[in-house]
Amino acid sequence: MKVDGKHFRSIWRERDGWSVGAIDQRRLPHEFIVAKLTSCEDAALAIRDMLVRGAPLIGATAAYGMALAMREDASDAGLKRAYDTLVVARPTAINLKWALDEMRASLAPIDALERAEAAYARADEIVEQDVEINRGIAGNGLKLIEAIVARKKPGETVNVLTHCNAGWLATVDWGTATAPIYLAHERGIKIHVWVDETRPRNQGASLTAWELGHHGVAHTVIPDNTGGHLMQHGMVDLAIVGTDRVAANGDVCNKIGTYLKALAAHDNNVPFYVALPSPTIDFAVDDGIRDIPIEQRSGTEVTDMTGRTADGRLETVRIVPEGSPVANYAFDVTPARLITGLITERGVLKPDRASLAAAFPERIAAAAE
Numbered sequence: 001m002k003v004d005g006k007h008f009r010s011i012w013r014e015r016d017g018w019s020v021g022a023i024d025q026r027r028l029p030h031e032f033i034v035a036k037l038t039s040c041e042d043a044a045l046a047i048r049d050m051l052v053r054g055a056p057l058i059g060a061t062a063a064y065g066m067a068l069a070m071r072e073d074a075s076d077a078g079l080k081r082a083y084d085t086l087v088v089a090r091p092t093a094i095n096l097k098w099a100l101d102e103m104r105a106s107l108a109p110i111d112a113l114e115r116a117e118a119a120y121a122r123a124d125e126i127v128e129q130d131v132e133i134n135r136g137i138a139g140n141g142l143k144l145i146e147a148i149v150a151r152k153k154p155g156e157t158v159n160v161l162t163h164c165n166a167g168w169l170a171t172v173d174w175g176t177a178t179a180p181i182y183l184a185h186e187r188g189i190k191i192h193v194w195v196d197e198t199r200p201r202n203q204g205a206s207l208t209a210w211e212l213g214h215h216g217v218a219h220t221v222i223p224d225n226t227g228g229h230l231m232q233h234g235m236v237d238l239a240i241v242g243t244d245r246v247a248a249n250g251d252v253c254n255k256i257g258t259y260l261k262a263l264a265a266h267d268n269n270v271p272f273y274v275a276l277p278s279p280t281i282d283f284a285v286d287d288g289i290r291d292i293p294i295e296q297r298s299g300t301e302v303t304d305m306t307g308r309t310a311d312g313r314l315e316t317v318r319i320v321p322e323g324s325p326v327a328n329y330a331f332d333v334t335p336a337r338l339i340t341g342l343i344t345e346r347g348v349l350k351p352d353r354a355s356l357a358a359a360f361p362e363r364i365a366a367a368a369e
């Protein structure tokens, strides 16, 4: 998508052909800085520190991390070491394991001398596949938006609520939740996005607002607790969120606070959609609430906030009394019964086992291996 009129992706192979460029998302919205990843450890750290984040981008970064590792040591032991280093970088987004399994499956059977080249080729494919999948989500989600337009008076705006950042910064390009929004915008549909700020790391306020603004999409940042009020007053036509892992039963794990938005949407008859690329489905997990691991992050994300001061300096301040304990659960699980539909590259599905299995039978086979 566009930044100041120029097209960007969140991650790419640099001109030298081997190092990897990625937008440092820890610095947005205040500074646009490109980081250079030159080793498997760089990639693992980038994921752990959330220089890159968002389920699909975590997967893409891990794929390149594996390629960087193969330049240094393409032996069987090197392959295993790279896999083991990267797979633990973050626990919740299943795209990480998916991408690493894909990489290992294509590299393990071939000669070590060929592995580095093959790893870059497979990582490039994973990256391109992400963009194609998101284009598919865009087209399928657009139909939902068009159906709302058809019910509105001419010229009325479609209001979408989203949580966290499931935008192009969380993927390679287009985003998942934002893909239908960007396509609707491109098609001239009047669309406006309510952007949940998404405490504690503020991915909505810092990242979603930044990318929508740079692409010219109308939006308003709201404190996390505002969505219910807006829904009660008819100010939200539909909610679209992303996800880090979808269980076989249709339960959806996403950024903390998603569940509360789904409850509010249910109570107010607001359609609540989840946009997901198929690598986010985990057929090995039967019950999302019971079995999806929920990342717990540092308490400093809750106690401290960073922002720009009036005189232009970036400063971190403490907002919680010294000594008060804090909890920082990064994700929650929304039960399938609260979800209107799953927007995938193969259509809008019911959030249940049968629909997921019918649309993605090859993923069930892979989970059984």
Ligand SMILES: CSC[C@@H](O)[C@@H](O)C(=O)COP(=O)(O)O
Residues within 6 Å of the ligand: 053, 054, 055, 056, 093, 163, 164, 165, 166, 167, 170, 171, 175, 176, 177, 203, 241, 242, 243, 244, 254, 255, 330
């Ligand atoms: C298309 S990204 C979907 C999710 O990964 C996104 O909504 C989210 O929860 C991101 O969490 P983050 O902790 O910023 O990696």
